[in-house]
Amino acid sequence: MSLFITDECINCDVCEPECPNGAISQGEEIYVIDPDLCTECVGHFDTPQCVEVCPVDCIPKDPDNVESHDQLYAKYKVLVSAGN
Structure with a gap:
């Protein structure tokens, strides 16, 4: 499941x-995660990097x-082949 950023x-x-x-991009008030692009870093890293660096622990899995x-x-494979 992709991740999302809470308020x-x-x-x-x-x-x-x-x-x-x-x-991840800046939304109207807070950062937002595009679920079509989020792979929880699968294919790149063992853990989601945004979660690793977040100082307030506000990036849970998106139900x-x-x-x-x-x-x-x-x-991930589709995104890499598309050059994203």
Whole structure:
């Protein structure tokens, strides 16, 4: 499943540059994660890098976008082949 950023986000700017898929961007008030681009870093790293660097622990799994490891890896392969 992809991740999402809760309203506890303090806009510290550390998560966006860590995302290898470019899934994180500044929203209207806080950073947001595009579920179509989020692979939880599957294919790139062992753990989601945004979660690793977040100082307020506000990036949980998104219950509205449930995906298995295999689905995340398949999405990673599509993104890499598309040049994202």
